[in-house]
Amino acid sequence: MAKNFDYFEQLTTRIGRLRMRRCGPTPALTIFVAYAPTSSHEEEVEAFYMDLEKFYREDHAxxxxxxxxxxxxxGPTRTPEGLHIETHGLQRNEQGERLSEFIMTTKTIRGNSQFRKPSSLRWTWGHPVEGSAVK
Incomplete structure (x- = not known):
């Protein structure tokens, strides 16, 4: 497997890119590893998404x-977003809105929302001060 890796590149402090070589008939693959800021500073979040979109569009894999x-x-969509974002989540926050915008502008698909779960199995972790699970 290691021989299939072409290179890893740290693009910013929050975004990395792993490039895998073409293997026979299988085309090249690029994996972006991204960690959005937790900050409520809108400028920092916007800069992160601008960088991610720029690197995503520049890559030709x-x-x-x-x-x-x-x-x-x-969570549930507020606008008709088609196949890009499904409505199987519980809630939507400001970061979710920004991620949805990114998904729509890059015409990507958010994979982990494609699978429907019963409402009783939908939950997310919460900070212990705020509560351990949000349902």
């Missing part, structure tokens, strides 16, 4: 995957 922590709750 056939397959691109973005993984990481976006501090986002992407």
């Amino acid at each position: 056939f397959y691109k995957v973005i993984i990481g922590d976006f501090n986002a709750k992407v």
